[in-house]
Amino acid sequence: xxxxxxxxxxxxxxxxxxxxxxxxxxxxxxxxxxxxxxxxxxxxxxxxxxxxxxxxxxxxxxxxxxxxxxxxxxxxxxxxxxxxxxxxxxxxxxxxxxxxxxxxxxxxxxxxxxxxxxxxxxxxxxxxxxxxxxxxxxxxxxxxxxxxxxxxxxxxxxxxxxxxxxxxxxxxxxxxxxxxxxxxxxxxxxxxxxxxxxxxxxxxxxxxxxxxxxxxxxxxxxxxxxxxxxxxxxxxxxxxxxxxxxxxxxxxxxxxxxxxxxxxxxxxxxxxxxxxxxxxxxxxxxxxxxxxxxxxxxxxxxxxxxxxxxxxxxxxxxxxxxxxxxxxxxxxx
Numbered sequence: 516x517x518x519x520x521x522x523x524x525x526x527x528x529x530x531x532x533x534x535x536x537x538x539x540x541x542x543x544x545x546x547x548x549x550x551x552x553x554x555x556x557x558x559x560x561x562x563x564x565x566x567x568x569x570x571x572x573x574x575x576x577x578x579x580x581x582x583x584x585x586x587x588x589x590x591x592x593x594x595x596x597x598x599x600x601x602x603x604x605x606x607x608x609x610x611x612x613x614x615x616x617x618x619x620x621x622x623x624x625x626x627x628x629x630x631x632x633x634x635x636x637x638x639x640x641x642x643x644x645x646x647x648x649x650x651x652x653x654x655x656x657x658x659x660x661x662x663x664x665x666x667x668x669x670x671x672x673x674x675x676x677x678x679x680x681x682x683x684x685x686x687x688x689x690x691x692x693x694x695x696x697x698x699x700x701x702x703x704x705x706x707x708x709x710x711x712x713x714x715x716x717x718x719x720x721x722x723x724x725x726x727x728x729x730x731x732x733x734x735x736x737x738x739x740x741x742x743x744x745x746x747x748x749x750x751x752x753x754x755x756x757x758x759x760x761x762x763x764x765x766x767x768x769x770x771x772x773x774x775x776x777x778x779x780x781x782x783x784x785x786x787x788x789x790x791x792x793x794x795x796x797x798x799x800x801x802x803x804x805x806x807x808x809x810x811x812x813x814x815x816x817x818x819x820x821x822x823x824x825x826x827x828x829x830x831x832x833x834x835x836x837x838x839x840x841x842x843x844x845x846x847x848x
Contacts, residue, residue, distance in 0.1 A: 550769060553773050564789065566591050566612075568591045568593055568610055569595075569600075569601035569612065571595075583641060587640045594609070602624070605624065605629070608629055611633045612626065621650050622654075622655070625654065625655075629809070629810075630783075631660060631666060669719065674800040675772060677737045681743065682748040684711070684741070685748040685749050697837040701830060701834075707741070707745070708741035708745060709734075711737070727808070736800060743825040747829045749829065753839050754832070767796065771795040774789070775797040775800070775801045776789075776802070777801040799822045
């Protein structure tokens with residue numbers, strides 16, 4: 516085939532529906548590999564990385580701490596407190612447990628609600644080290660998980676639902692309600708976010724009884740998560756048009772969900788994911804929900820600022836580039 520014929524064939528192929536279909540085949544193949552790879556990388560072999568731990572009286576037994584670190588295969592990030600201060604640090608989610616070693620007694624306080632996988636790790640390590648030294652270890656769970664969520668995964672799935680339905684809703688608006696103008700698009704995104712957050716709580720709490728949510732706070736968190744996710748897609752939709760799903764999926768699903776700390780607590784995630792996750796909507800949603808449900812008196816502003824920041828950034832970009840908004844309708848005179 517000569518050059519002119521090849522150029523003609525390529526031009527015809529680019530104008531045909533087969534070009535977009537071929538690109539989608541390649542993107543979906545890559546997405547499948549990245550989807551499986553990102554979740555496997557984050558969750559298949561969780562490894563501890565500097566678990567924050569409060570210690571009381573451990574100076575009397577430094578060899579116990581050294582043996583714990585050797586058994587766990589990690590260095591603990593130690594915070595020395597009085598016992599009352601240590602309990603407050605657990606409540607503020609600054610530490611994942613309290614090791615109380617005074618004299619021959621060893622007591623371990625964990626907080627399963629802060630991270631079930633980390634609590635399990637701490638209990639296994641301390642009990643094993645105690646047994647090897649002939650010491651009986653008393654373990655107490657200061658923040659046990661609710662009966663309907665014994666493995667601590669319900670809030671992760673709830674957050675995942677809010678994030679995924681958030682951008683799926685925006686996709687559906689772009690397809691089935693293209694005549695909406697930009698302000699109307701933002702308004703309807705807020706509307707389905709409010710309804711969706713309410714519906715999630717109604718099913719998970721009132722119907723199934725799996726998790727007891729503080730209603731108003733949890734509704735606000737889920738609605739804000741859905742709105743942020745929807746507006747992130749709308750932002751990319753204005754910037755990239757029909758390819759907006761690629762960066763949205765990459766940001767929210769491939770990167771955001773595995774690094775959220777919902778399925779595997781952040782001290783057990785690979786270090787880069789543990790740092791990134793809190794700054795993305797899925798991680799902020801998980802953090803805010805965990806605190807609302809289990810640490811109600813110690814809610815932090817940070818996850819709300821993250822969600823609000825993504826929402827405001829997306830709305831601003833979408834509004835600035837509103838002339839490129841796919842759809843809308845001509846102004847009436």
